[in-house]
Amino acid sequence: MEMKPNGLTVARDSFHLSRRRLLTLAAGAAALTALVGCAGPGVGPASPTPAPAPRAPAPTSPPTAQAPAPTSAPTQAASQPAGTLTVALVADLMSLDPIGTYLLNNGRWQDNVFSPLVWRDPDLKTVSPPAGFGLATSWQYLDDKTLELKLRTGVTFHNGEPFNATAVKFTFDRLLDPANKSPQRSNYTSIDHVEVVDDSTVKLRFTDVDPVMITKLAGYGSLIVPPKFITDQGAGYFGATAAPGTGPYKVVSYGKDDRLVLEAFDGYWNTQKPRLKQVIYRIIPDEATRLAEFLSGTVDVLTLAPSQADAVKNAPGRTVVEVPVPTVSGLRLDATKPPTNNLSVRKAIAHAIDLATIIKTNLRTFGRPVGIWQSTFSFGYDDLKPYAFDVDLAKQALKDSGLALPLKVTYDIAGNSTLQKEMAATVKDMLDKVGIAADIRLNEPATFLDNYRFGKLGNIVPFAWGGWTLDFDNTYDLMYHTKESYNPSYSNPDVDRLLDEERQTLDQSKRKEVASELNKIIYDAYLDVALYQNVYVWGVNERVKNLPLPPDERLWLLPVSVTGSGG
Secondary structure, eight states: OEEOTTSOEEOGGGOOOOGGGOOBOTTSOBOOOEESSBOOTTOOOOOSSOOOOOOOOOOSSOOEEEOOOTTOSOOOOSOOOOOEEEEEESSOOSOSSTTSOOBHHHHHHHHHHSOOSSOBOTTSSOBOOTTSOSSEEEEEEEETTEEEEEEOSSOBOTTSOBOSHHHHHHHHHHHHOGGGOOTTGGGSTTEEEEEEEETTEEEEEESSOOTTHHHHTTSGGGOOOOHHHHHHHOGGGGGSSOOOOSSSEEEEEEETTTEEEEEEOTTOSSSSOOOOSEEEEEEOOOHHHHHHHHHHTSOSEEEOOGGGHHHHHTSTTEEEEEEEEEEEEEEEEOSSSTTTTSHHHHHHHHHHOOHHHIIIIISTTOOEEOSSSOOTTSBTOOOOOOOOOOHHHHHHHHHHHTOOSSEEEEEEEETTOHHHHHHHHHHHHHHHTTTEEEEEEEEOHHHHHHHHHTTOSOSEEEEEEOOTTSBHHHHHHHHHSTTOTTOSSOOOHHHHHHHHHHTTOOOHHHHHHHHHHHHHHHHHTTOEEEEEEEEEEEEEETTEESOEEOTTEEOOOTTOEEOSSOO
């Protein structure tokens, strides 16, 4: 990690600012976090600088990780939490239920309320509990299909209920129950059942080998919930204000399309205690409104569109931070809807797009070109080049399609996204030049993602995916396996077979071979036009201190404090 003058930290290996890009506060402070998680269609700008090379494959034998003492985090001097931090969210919460979603919007508050079993370090290089914020103190594969975890003792939920092995079993039973329709369920179906050994020990018994399970346990599905409270209140309780977890902050109120309010939990189990008295997540879908509130001081932290960076650059007491993240953004082409069900049409669209111009103009150079839907953070990444910008090749592909010109396609975007609107206009002009007429349709932001998932949108849809497991398995399974959550239409038996095959081995070299084969199939089929690896551009008020800025797109607020009055 690298510490900036006002205490904001970024992962050293994944954050490289040029001199031109370092925007420094007049007061001497220089300074997003995010989720390696799924980002819905059209999320975020992208990275202009090289991210680190893919991590080496994991050992072929099941790993063992041992934790230090459960309270190994630095002891904080006794003090009462103080001050309020206000964070802007771009959309309303899909759910207060940890199994109800794993979008970035939820990742920015959930870890502060619900603790995961496994803690991922801010530099993303290891999955281990040294920081002391995960609920498992150690884990070990007893065999290829049995994972044993030792749990922290003396931990309570916000409602006073004890955390124990029964709570872990309840959480996963609930997640895996098809009746609960969790969009995360497919990531955990390798778990046959959870066995309670004693109050502080559980065993995950697998029906199939799962080579990515430890990383998954650092994500959304392993946010543990209190069984008695949920059973007593019923499944719908997360729609109310109560949402008990074991994290440093507790939910005190939620107003739909308005705000989520958290307060410090004085019973938090770690030796490091919350420094903020209150955290307010304001739900502000309109980009211009978010920026205005940030500049006026009623919002402390927000993500910025690339076009907004200059406005913040010159504002006193504000700074801009760029953090390359695992998210890849691009365009999904529906291979079942005419005319994009024609391979030659998809090929024409891909080669008609001038990516260099998009990165320079729409992203203000905040973008790193990629050719596949994997970032350089991800295991399974291959350096396949973006489709070449070639107008003649695109025109020839249209002729090869055998369809009459000009060809009409629909291009759906979320109506509240300035970046999506700008990019759609740019892409439309490029498609016009080769004989494709794109009808840009604005969609209601609140229903855009679900309409995409259910196949209700058109030929071209902007999309972004973070790959929160840092492994091709999560991304490709949900985007390309038949009938999975973010695959409304595509089906290929060879792709399904390969995805199933890679989940049957802990041999990472074999999994890498499968990833390369999948990359080539998807690339040659022109199913998508992956465009760029994202960088999140954050605006931060100088009153915010010690805000971690790892590239996994989650906001972890335990060490954060504020000075003076603000949002």
